[in-house]
Amino acid sequence: MNRLGKTVASISAIGAVLLLSGPVQAGDTLTRIKERKNLKCGVSDGILGLSMKDQNGRWSGMDVDFCRALSAAVLGDPEKAIYVPLTAAARFSALKAGEVDVLARNTTWTLEREAVLGILFTGVLYYDGQGFLVSKSGGVQELAQLNGSPVCVVKGTTHEGNLAQVFGAKGWDFRPVPLESPGEAIEALHEGRCKAFTSERPQLIAASIKAAGGPDPYIILPEQISTEPMGPVVRWGDDEWFTIVRWVLFTLIRAEEEDYTQTNVRSRLENQDDFAARSWKEMDGLVAKSLGIDPGWGIRIVESVGNYGEIFGRNLGERSSLKLERGFNKLWKDGGLMYAPPYR
Template sequence: MKTVERFLVLSILAILLVLTVGVPPGFAGETLDAVKSRGILRCGVSEGIAGFSERNNAGRWTGLDVDFCRAVAAAVIGDPERVEFVPLKASARFPALQAGKIDLLVRNTTWTLGREAGLKVQFPGILFFDGQGFMVPEKKGVRKIEELNGAMVCVEKGTTHVQNLADSFAFRNMQVKTLVLDSVREVTDAFYSGRCRACTSDASQLAAMRLRAPGGPRAFVILPERISKEPLGPIVRRGDDDWFTIVRWVLFALITAEENNLTQDNIVALMRDSRHPVLRRAAGLEGGFGKALGLREGWAVRAVQAAGNYGEMFDRNLGRSSALQLDRGPNRLWTRGGLMYAPPLR
């Protein structure tokens, strides 16, 4: 091969190598850069589900999903109040994320293969383990799903609940009529007005709906059976691995904090104890993980200061300190019989 030809071949190979290996994905770091530049995290949440994301009487957003958004903002921006909450219907949540109208979606959303593969999104982890159930009027005497054969059931559009409902009844050789409505509010209104014999959703959402039941919560019963697994978690656009990693490890940091008894109240005081290995890494005193993530050191400490550890978030919004009084069940730490488990912070 002549010298000129060899030079051209080598040049082409070098260019191809840069294009295929040396250039990071098109979205790498894009979301993080935008959030930092804007100084605001745009977080998609529900229009109002008690315990997860709703405005209180003072107009302030509260709930487990809301707390997680604030933890991410604290880790990334340094201020948990620098969040713009964008209320979304279930049917509008993925289009909003895909169109870049929000940076992060935390809206009672189930992690499924169809969503991750078909919608080109990613789930960094599981924030809440749930399951789909049914709620019925107590006076009707319905106590098991088989007694709903042929019934009209209210269900929200754009959720996994629609297909789960059809699959579950078909598996049982039962008939079901569905009233598919566009929002949680419409499902609630239709059910309480008597248009449906039952309504179906995540059990936690049914518990939230029951708080506002006419005649009080005791007038309605949530059946004990669950027809699906509903692992609910935050969602990001596919292609931005940097942002995916940040959101994932904020969640893991909150779980790790509970494992190590680090709380919203004690974490700053414990920072003085340089012998605490997890705290040293969380505070950025060793490991250099903040730099690796593209964040200021101490990102994990800021997240816990903003929202508390995972157990504190659960108790405050869903558990013993909340109106819902939900049992933690599978949302307990793995050391206490649950499924909440975080990889090592090292």
């Protein structure tokens, strides 16, 4: 696919979202959430480590934990989050139409999406890059061996455009095989309909784990072809809601920076001898009044899911089945990119 083809495909996809998403009043999102007494959170249709529903109907994952933290902040209860599974192709139209209040669905932050779709990314919840899952039996060991090959991509993602740019720059050719879900992609890879499946690492690992033969027949190539900063998304036009969602994310990061954990945050913030905690409590009341949420929102956030490091470790890191390294998702003081702006 050449660059013109990539541009046309991108414009067509964006246009489809704009046509399918009816207008919704963006302002007063918090008012509607309080009236309903629930938070509608758009998540994936099943990606291990990010958003997945188990056999008992319980959702888990990094995106899910963010929704729980947001629900705890604005409604006082993490259990009042309702999870709306969305395909990659349907996520933006659902957000624009008001079917969900926030999108927490491993979504890459791009200029085109913000400028054209009328949405805003509130920050980065997870940094990753686009990689390639291949079958060991196929003999592919490096990216160059995919020149001219069919490559599975999930519809509605940035992956096909990234492929076109990188392969085009190298003078390579490829044949995209667009599919609705990672499950369909791993099935197509297993059946030989594509030579590789391309996505972010959590999706690739999760897809291989769920494959019929398990993860052993597959490997992830060492090359990554993009940077993928992924985070929560809201509609344009509601600055108050944007601010709340953004600072819930920053509070999770700040909690790790200052060693607040799920088990110690309440005792520390109630300790009058802890100067840093006392300063946080002073800001808590002022911010709560300004944004229309109940005081104690910071404590509720961290008590509901832990700090950023706890969330990462439980869902993607050393305490999860994915065992991913934190990489860029480490705190700034540990060589990563994660830090929270100051509270005052």
